[in-house]
Amino acid sequence: MSQSNFSTLNLSPALLKNLVTLDYHAMTPVQAEALPAILAGKDVIAQAQTGSGKTAAFALGLLQKLKVKRFRIQSLVLCPTRELADQVAKEIRKLGRAVHNIKVLTLCGGAPLGPQIGSLEHGAHIVVGTPGRIEDHLGKGTLSLGEVNLLILDEADRMLEMGFQSQLDTIIASLTQQRQTLMFSATFPESIKKIAQQIMHQPVSVNVASTHDNSTIKQHLFMADNDGHRLQVLRLLLQHYQPQSAVVFCNTKIETQMLADELSDYGYSTMALHGDLEQRDRDQTLVRFVNKSISILVATDVAARGLDIESLDAVINYQIAREIEVHVHRVGRTGRAGKQGIALTIITEKEKFKLARLEAYLQQKINVERLPAMNLLDKAVYQPAMLTLQIDGGKKQKLRPGDILGGLTGVNGISGKQVGKIQIFANKAYVAVAREVAQYAMRKIADGKLKGRNFRVRII
Numbered sequence: 001m002s003q004s005n006f007s008t009l010n011l012s013p014a015l016l017k018n019l020v021t022l023d024y025h026a027m028t029p030v031q032a033e034a035l036p037a038i039l040a041g042k043d044v045i046a047q048a049q050t051g052s053g054k055t056a057a058f059a060l061g062l063l064q065k066l067k068v069k070r071f072r073i074q075s076l077v078l079c080p081t082r083e084l085a086d087q088v089a090k091e092i093r094k095l096g097r098a099v100h101n102i103k104v105l106t107l108c109g110g111a112p113l114g115p116q117i118g119s120l121e122h123g124a125h126i127v128v129g130t131p132g133r134i135e136d137h138l139g140k141g142t143l144s145l146g147e148v149n150l151l152i153l154d155e156a157d158r159m160l161e162m163g164f165q166s167q168l169d170t171i172i173a174s175l176t177q178q179r180q181t182l183m184f185s186a187t188f189p190e191s192i193k194k195i196a197q198q199i200m201h202q203p204v205s206v207n208v209a210s211t212h213d214n215s216t217i218k219q220h221l222f223m224a225d226n227d228g229h230r231l232q233v234l235r236l237l238l239q240h241y242q243p244q245s246a247v248v249f250c251n252t253k254i255e256t257q258m259l260a261d262e263l264s265d266y267g268y269s270t271m272a273l274h275g276d277l278e279q280r281d282r283d284q285t286l287v288r289f290v291n292k293s294i295s296i297l298v299a300t301d302v303a304a305r306g307l308d309i310e311s312l313d314a315v316i317n318y319q320i321a322r323e324i325e326v327h328v329h330r331v332g333r334t335g336r337a338g339k340q341g342i343a344l345t346i347i348t349e350k351e352k353f354k355l356a357r358l359e360a361y362l363q364q365k366i367n368v369e370r371l372p373a374m375n376l377l378d379k380a381v382y383q384p385a386m387l388t389l390q391i392d393g394g395k396k397q398k399l400r401p402g403d404i405l406g407g408l409t410g411v412n413g414i415s416g417k418q419v420g421k422i423q424i425f426a427n428k429a430y431v432a433v434a435r436e437v438a439q440y441a442m443r444k445i446a447d448g449k450l451k452g453r454n455f456r457v458r459i460i
Contacts, residue, residue, distance in 0.1 A: 004026045004027045004032050005025060005026060005027070006024060006025065006026075006027060009035055009036070009039060009060075010039050010064075011039070011060060011064055012064060012099075014099050015060065015064065015095070015096075015098065015099070017098055018095065018096075018097060018098035019095070021098075022094065022095075024056070027053070028052055028053030028056075028057075029052070029208045030046060030048040030052045030053055030054050030057055030206060030208040031053050031054075031056060031057045031060075033046075033206045033208060034046050034054075034057045034058075034204075034206045035057055035061060037204040037206075038057065038058065038060075038061035038180075038182060039060075039061055039064055041065075041180055042180070042202075042203070042204050043180060043181045043182065043200040043201050043202065043203040044182045044183070044203055044204050044205075044206060045182075045183045045196050045200060045203040045204070045205055045206070046183070046184050046185075046205075046206035046207075046208070047185060047186070047187070047188055047206070047207045047208065048184060048186070048206070048208045052208060054154075054184045055087070055088055055091045055154070056091060056095060057184075058077070058152050058154070058182050058184065059091055059092045059095050060095060061150075061182070062075045062092065062126065062150055062152065063092070063095060063096045063099065063102075065149070065150055065180070066096075066099075066102065066125055066126070068099060068100070068101055068102060068125065071103075071123050071125065072123070072125070072147040073123075073124055073125065073126070073127050073143075073144065073145060073147060073148055074125055074126070074147060074148060074149055074150065075125070075126045075127070075148065075149070075150040075151075075152070076126075076127050076129075076134075076148045076150070076152070076171075076175075077092075077126070077127070077128040077129070077152040077154060078130070078131055078134065078151075078152065078153050078154065078159065078168070078171070079128065079129070079130060079154045079155060079159075080130065080131075080154075080155050080158040080159045080164070081130065081158075082108040082109065082110055082111075082130060082279065082282075083282075083286060084154065084155060085106055085108050085129055085130055086106060086108075088128050088154060089104050089106045089128040092104050092126060092128070102125055102126070103123065103124045103125050103126070104124065104125070104126045104127075104128065105119055105120070105124035105126070105127050106127075106128050106129060107120075107127055107128070107130075107133050107134055107137060107143070108129055108130045108133050109130055109132050109133045109136075109279070110278075110279025110282075111279070113136065113137075113140075116133075116137070116142075117137075117140075117142045120137065120142050120143055121142075127143070131159060131167035131168055131171060132164065132167055134167070134171055135167040135170050135171060138170065138171065138174055145171070145174045145175055146174075146175075146176065148175050148176070148179060149176075149178070149179050149180065150179060150180045150181075150182070151172070151179055151180070151181045151182070151199075152181075152182045152183075153168075153181075153182070153183045153184065153185075154184050155184065155185060156183050156184065156185040156192055156195070157185045157186060157187045157188070157189060157191075157192055158301075160189075160191050160192065160195070165191075165195075168195070181199055181200050181201075181203070183200065183203070186325070186326075186329045187323065187325040187326060187329070189323075219331065219342075219343045219345070219366060220342065220343065220344050220345070221345050221347065221366050221367065221368050221369060222237065222344065222345070222346050222347075222368065222369055222371055223346075223347060223348070223349070223368050223371075224346050224347070224348050225348070226348055227348060230318065230319075230346055230348070231259070231262060232377075233371060234248070234259075234263075234316065234318060234346060235263075235266065236371055236372045236374070236376055236377065237316065237344050237346075237372065238263075238268065238296070238382075239372065239376035239377065239379060239381075239382070240372035240376055241314060241342065241344070242382045243295065243296075243313035243314035243342075244292060244295055244313055244384060245289070245292055245295065245312050245313045245314075246295065246296050246297070246312070246313055246314040246315070246316055247296075247297045247298075247299055247312065247314075247316070247330075248296060248297070248298045248299070248316040249299060249300070249316070249317050249318060249319075249321070249330050250298060250299070250300060250318050250319065251300070251301075251319050251321065251322060252300065253274040253275055253276055253300055255318070256272050256273070256274045256298050256299060256300050257272045257274060257276075257298075259272075259298050259318060260272035260298040263296060263298065266381060267380075267381035268295065268296055268381055269293075269294050269295040269296060269383055269384050270294065270295070270296040270297075270298060271285045271288065271289065271294050271296075271297060271298070272285075272297075272298045272299070273285055273286070273289075273297055273298070273300070274299065274300045275300065283425070284430075284460065285297070287423055287430045288430075288460070290421060290423075291386060291388060291420050291421035291423070291430065291431075291432035292384055292385065292386045292420060292421075292432060293384055293387050293388040293420075293432050294384060295382070295383070298318075301321065301326055301329075301330065312341060313341065313342070314341065314342045314343070314344060315330055315331055315341070315342075315343045315344070316343075316344045316345075316346075317330060317331075317343070317344070317345040317346065318346060319346070319347075319351070320345060320347060320351060320354040320355065320358065324354075324357050324358055324361045325361075328361070328362070330343075331343040383435065384435070385434060386432040386433065386434060386435060387432070387433060387435050387438040387459055388430050388431070388432055388433075388460050389430065389431050389432075389433060389438070389441060389442055389445065389457055389458070389459060389460075390428060390429075390430055390457065390458055390459075390460045391428065391429040391430070391431070391445060391450075391455050391456070391457045392427070392428065392455055392456040392457070393427065393428070393429060393450065393451075393455040394424050394425045394426050394427045394428050394429050395424055395425065395426050395427075396426050396427055397427070397451065397453075397455075398451055399424055399429050399450060399451060399455075400424070401422040401424065403450045403451055404422050404424075404429060404431050404445075404450065405419060405422065407444065407445055407448050407449075407450050408431070408433070408441055408444055408445065410444075410448070412444075413444055414433065414434070414437045414440065414441055414444070418433055418437050418441075419431065419432070419433055419434075420433065420434075430460075438459055439459075442457050442458070445457040
């Protein structure tokens with residue numbers, strides 16, 4: 001039996017059985033290296049990229065350690081963004097679904113405190129949250145972490161970059177020292193090493209090389225004459241490759257919003273993702289990008305961390321990242337799970353020193369390629385195949401994906417193949433439909449009934 005099989009681990013029969021039903025058999029490198037130490041109760045500090053399977057690594061350790069009959073908060077997972085926290089909580093629930101009565105609670109900013117306080121009053125085993133909101137609850141006395149025996153810092157480098165140092169200090173001070181601590185990060189600057197020394201006890205170090213290689217990610221480099229020429233180069237690349245799902249990385253929030261606005265003015269299906277957006281706008285932007293009714297997401301590194309996006313066709317670096325490790329992390333977002341992906345990077349002459357540092361880091365030469373033909377800019381701007389319908393009803397109205405699918409594909413409805421991703425929130429639901437039938441699909445929902453009642457619907 002392969003030593004990389006989950007069945008070789010000291011996991012409960014219920015967890016192992018569930019892993020089989022999920023078709024989880026062979027461990028990823030970070031899981032194979034980290035899980036034995038995690039299950040042995042040791043502190044672990046792991047460097048691994050997004051998409052490497054790190055969430056399952058700490059989630060399995062957390063679930064194995066959990067005492068379900070003891071209805072107290074035993075594990076705390078801290079994440080830099082709400083999107084990552086939601087993704088982590090979903091993975092924990094999925095991996096733990098064979099263990100009855102596990103309660104996972106998500107506590108993040110951007111949501112009202114009242115319902116969270118109500119949920120805390122009913123208790124939980126596991127809390128996943130952002131540092132700011134966890135600190136809020138500690139300050140109000142609505143959250144007690146005195147019995148937490150496992151602390152997990154996910155994407156620790158981004159939490160520090162986003163200015164959460166003081167919140168982390170407050171949270172860690174509220175925990176018992178007799179705990180296990182796990183830290184996962186894509187990069188390990190000095191600030192991370194320092195905090196690890198302060199809060200961890202003889203940690204086991206795990207450093208997993210990127211799971212992506214040149215066979216799945218093709219890297220291309222293009223030269224702009226100057227910063228003013230950069231936008232034209234980007235438009236040429238978009239027209240040439242026409243990615244249906246691309247993230248364009250900028251180094252600042254201001255650049256991100258300006259570039260998204262400029263691309264929109266040229267007719268591209270584009271939205272921005274950065275830290276200055278209201279949570280409602282962030283949620284809607286991500287819904288539309290994930291369901292492929294937006295082709296281009298212009299984002300900062302911090303905002304894009306933790307995005308769970310399948311089949312990302314391209315990553316475009318509008319500039320090389322300030323830190324080379326961050327640049328490599330960007331590239332690793334495409335070409336996942338053996339699928340093909342491309343990474344396009346735009347530089348100017350004055351940025352060649354960054355290119356030299358990148359080549360030294362990768363230990364390979366990256367050649368500048370010829371720009372696509374200028375006449376591509378005369379052609380119509382390509383559009384995504386899908387549009388998104390927003391339905392003014394969600395989980396609280398008992399709507400389920402099957403209700404929406406049935407409403408769209410019932411008598412005289414559209415084809416199931418013309419329906420894309422369906423996402424349901426508390427009071428809203430979103431469904432992607434093929435662009436050519438969007439108006440008809442909207443009328444089908446508006447004139448019909450879901451759960452025996454009418455719902456307002458619009459194209460966003």
